[in-house]
Amino acid sequence: MKAIRARDNPTVKRLHALAHSARERRKSGETVLDGAHLVDAALAARWPLKALIVSESGLLRAEHRALLERAPSAAERILLTDTLFAHVSPVDAPSGLLAVIDLPPAVPPPALGGDLIVLDGVQDPGNLGTILRTAAAAGIGHALLTAGCTQAWSPRALRAGMGAQFMLRIEEHTDAISRLTAYPGRRLATALGEGARPLYALDLAGPVAWLFGAEGQGLSPALLAAADQRVLIPMAGGIESLNVGAAVAVCLFEQRRQRTVLRDRVPG
Incomplete structure (x- = not known):
């Protein structure tokens, strides 16, 4: 030594x-x-x-x-x-x-398939690491980070992720809109607005690309426009929004809950 x-x-x-x-x-x-x-x-x-x-x-x-x-x-x-x-x-x-x-080597990105998360403008390393940890715990294997996000492999993000970075395929500085063009599943964005549906009213059995923006700013208009559906999380009155890490946890584990119920359901 x-x-x-x-x-x-x-x-x-x-x-x-x-x-x-x-x-x-x-x-x-x-x-x-x-x-x-x-x-x-x-x-x-x-x-x-x-x-x-x-x-x-x-x-x-x-x-x-x-x-x-x-x-x-x-x-x-x-x-x-x-x-x-x-x-x-x-x-x-x-x-x-x-x-x-x-750091992970730069390799040609694979075709997208299955469930994934897209993070847009998440600048706090603690939030980012927590989100990656939540995604890994919910069974998500792929994360796309736009250029506005903080480094996924910074010491602070790594500490918050508690090892999740080693379990996920993470694409940083990615053109998320281009990457999502041929995505075979649904693109769901947590955002208010016309046509937004409550999270608990959605059927989440199929593959989903979840789009999350940082609190305060939300998703960029271009990325929001790329979503197939806006999703809102029902909350008690007087609360306008959730921290993005909390929103990610609610959405991903509702998806996991639905699939667990379907898997464990006994006919008859």
Whole structure:
């Protein structure tokens, strides 16, 4: 294990940049995982780890030592003082363990099929990560993110996603309207307006592309126009809207509920 104690060490500078700069992450094609849970999720998904960074106090934790032993030998091991680790950590309360991974490679996108979510202009990393985690829990396997969304692989979004990023196919900076042109299912947008139908009145048995915009701004007019149906979530009076993360959870789990009922229904 390589021990580093100098703040001006190039490795320390690189780690700090990856943890705190979206531009640096895009430039290098790398990002940082913070904490044992994310490192464990990456290992479970067989996602290659480039480096594991542990603090001196973090090395005392059995959980961290076990992950260091499980990781492939090709991953570099780096030991930092607690002070240096706090400097490079992307969070205020450092976990004592970080990992560096490559971002997903840019590959030709596959044809769309099955259920998916489309996120338009979701700029809060915590919201985005929570939405991806909800989607994975609801059985969604594909997410399209427009150029207005925050980075899905930023440390904050990764922490909120709790490993969901490793379970989803995520397309960032995508032209969602073009991608949805040949989509074989229905395109449903959570939005008010003429023709909007209550969520609980819809038959969600077939494949659905769910379109969600950030609260306050909503979906772009062009993407809203690409929807086959507007959907509203019935709410008590006096409340105008839900946080987008809450709206995603309500919609996706209503879809899952309907399909579970159909699957488990016994004839007669």
